[in-house]
Amino acid sequence: MLERLARIKEFFSQERPKLESALNELREKRSKQRKEEPSDPDHHDVLNIMRILKTSFDKKHGGFGSWQKFPNPDAIDFLLSSYPEKKDRDVKEIIILTLDSMEKGDIYDDVEGGFFRYATKPDWSEPHYEKMLDINAGLIKNYASASMVFNRKNYRKTLNKTINYAQENLLDQKTNAFFGSQDADEEYYARKKRTGLNKPFIDNTVYADSNALMITALAHAYAATGNKEYRTMAVKAADFILTKMYADDTGVYHYFRNGKKNLSGLVSDNVLFGLALIDLYNVTGNGAYIKKVEEIARLMKRFYDDKKSIFRASLDTTLIRPTATGRLTDFKHTVSNYRAIILLNRLYYLTGDKKLKDTAGDILAHYGKTYERLSVSSGLYGSAIRWSIQDAVNIKIIGYESKSGRFLSKISSLYIPEKVINMLSLERDQLKITALGFPLKEAVYVCHGKRCSAPVENPDQVIEEVKRFLKSGGTG
Numbered sequence: 001m002l003e004r005l006a007r008i009k010e011f012f013s014q015e016r017p018k019l020e021s022a023l024n025e026l027r028e029k030r031s032k033q034r035k036e037e038p039s040d041p042d043h044h045d046v047l048n049i050m051r052i053l054k055t056s057f058d059k060k061h062g063g064f065g066s067w068q069k070f071p072n073p074d075a076i077d078f079l080l081s082s083y084p085e086k087k088d089r090d091v092k093e094i095i096i097l098t099l100d101s102m103e104k105g106d107i108y109d110d111v112e113g114g115f116f117r118y119a120t121k122p123d124w125s126e127p128h129y130e131k132m133l134d135i136n137a138g139l140i141k142n143y144a145s146a147s148m149v150f151n152r153k154n155y156r157k158t159l160n161k162t163i164n165y166a167q168e169n170l171l172d173q174k175t176n177a178f179f180g181s182q183d184a185d186e187e188y189y190a191r192k193k194r195t196g197l198n199k200p201f202i203d204n205t206v207y208a209d210s211n212a213l214m215i216t217a218l219a220h221a222y223a224a225t226g227n228k229e230y231r232t233m234a235v236k237a238a239d240f241i242l243t244k245m246y247a248d249d250t251g252v253y254h255y256f257r258n259g260k261k262n263l264s265g266l267v268s269d270n271v272l273f274g275l276a277l278i279d280l281y282n283v284t285g286n287g288a289y290i291k292k293v294e295e296i297a298r299l300m301k302r303f304y305d306d307k308k309s310i311f312r313a314s315l316d317t318t319l320i321r322p323t324a325t326g327r328l329t330d331f332k333h334t335v336s337n338y339r340a341i342i343l344l345n346r347l348y349y350l351t352g353d354k355k356l357k358d359t360a361g362d363i364l365a366h367y368g369k370t371y372e373r374l375s376v377s378s379g380l381y382g383s384a385i386r387w388s389i390q391d392a393v394n395i396k397i398i399g400y401e402s403k404s405g406r407f408l409s410k411i412s413s414l415y416i417p418e419k420v421i422n423m424l425s426l427e428r429d430q431l432k433i434t435a436l437g438f439p440l441k442e443a444v445y446v447c448h449g450k451r452c453s454a455p456v457e458n459p460d461q462v463i464e465e466v467k468r469f470l471k472s473g474g475t476g
Contacts, residue, residue: 040365041385049371049382050082050091056376057094061123062101064376069119071102073138075379080145081386081417092150099146102139103158111192113165115139117184129184129200133170136162137213144217144224148415159221163230166214169202175244176236177206177256178214206256208245211237212272219279223412231283238280241273242292251299265315267303268336270296274343278350285397285408285423290350297347297356300340309362310337331377334370337363341384349392349420357388364388391449392418393470398433399442400426407444410462416470446470 053075056064063069076095083091102108105124107116114136116127140159147155170179185200218234221227245253245261252269253261274296281289303311313333344360347353364384371378393416397407404423411421424433426440433440443455444462446469453469456462 040361041368042389043385045369045371046082046382046385049078049378049385050088052372052378053079053094053376054090058122059093059097062094062098063122063124066122069107069122069124071107071115071118071135071139072376072379073135073142074383075376076142077145078379078382078386080142080149080415081383083149084415084417095146096150096152099143099155099158103143103154108158109165109189111194112169113161113163114169115162116189129186129189131165131169131182132210133166133178133180133207134210134213136166137210137217140214140217141220144220145415147224148413156225159224160227163218163221167233169199171233172204172206175206175240175256176233177240178211178237179204180207180210180255204257206240206245208241208252208254208256208269209272211241212269212276215276216279219276219283222283223415226409226413234280235284238277238289246273248295249299251296267300267311267313267340268332270300270303271311271336271339271343275339275346278343278346281423282419282421283408283412285404285421287423287425290347293343293347294351297344304359309366311340311363331374334367334374335377335380337367338380338384342387345387345392346420349394350422360388387418390418392420394420394422394447395466396422396424396436396438396445396447396452398424398426398438398440398445401428403442406459407442407462410459411444411466414463414466416466 053064058064058066058069061069064072064075076098079091079095082088083095101124102115105119107119107124107127108114109116109131114131117130117132117135118128120126120128140162143155143159143162146152147159166178169182171177172179180203182202183200188194188197188200191197215234215237218230218237222231222234241252245256247253247261247264250264252264252266252273254263254266254269256262274293277289277293277296281287281293300311302315305312313329313336341360341363344356344363348356348360367381371381374381395411395416397404397411399407404425408421408423424436424438426433426442430440438445439455441455441457443457444466445455446453446466448470453465456465
């Protein structure tokens, strides 16, 4: 206990100047805001979140803070989505130094692949050796997106090896879903030669939330590498959840163990799985996934608190014994609502249902400046703001269902923040295509706001034409 207190004292001594500077900036900003009319979160808040992350960045070792180091996939996602537009050198440094330091540090298992839960030292050394599916999924997505943005081969190597770890150790060959974690075993992992050693125990529980994150990760990994096996793995994991962990009247169940689904009624599971299905739709073009997301969104109305304008963490009828209480529970509930904002906005662009966007806006306004107390965990809220205030890049693929994959595979390989893909079938969606003002012929259109590109009819020209349109500011 004394040792921990000493380490805490040392941490605050080292970080005090940075923390005081950041707090002073926030006080000045809040003081000015009190003199003005309250306003919804906007691009100023995005910049403020960026400033928080920059202030907390460890310029020597990467990551955030200068004590224990935890992976922060949501923060890296937010920074990656912000980089293509502004090309901010500081943002690039944060992303690259953090990802480079993690893959070179002891937090990464360079023998079997995969990342450990966290590092007890600022240089990513002396890790806590447990391997969690959700953390590895988030990092796979980070390395996949970063490989597309910066064209770094080492990032593709790291994501491939991390997926291979999950496939070899956490994938249940019977169900095609992923187990939740592998135990910490310092004696095992400290060795480079492990032949003949018993592998650490694996928790053979299938959790819906961490599997949803893995489905998202595999979809992004497919986009970054073109490896169709990753897409197939994602489809099979999603199919398992749909057939064994989902009910039309209650939505997603939290976990599956001993052949049974357990614990329905958690908003976090439904939100994450909804997001995963949209990501899966983006790489498969299977419209059935969007129909299921619409169904999940309807079910989620039961969670919605009209008075507070947020989603409750669970249905009132669900008995829940949280593993963590107090602030951690509040944090997880807040994060679920941040993700819900993103889900509702993405679904709005796919369906045109304005009520979804309005609800997302109400939730965004409710949480207002909550990100200020979340420090480096505020990146997810930054992503929620971006989805709410910026026009998404809406890519419409019109074609025959048997041939549209030619266009989709090209589009998938492009990293575009706030990207929405709409697959329109010449067999089934003729009225919709005509109503949108497009001719009934195979083509891709890139739309940003009220502007759309000229039709791109050759799949081999899609990538360059999309890049040209976006580089020109979406002016066609």
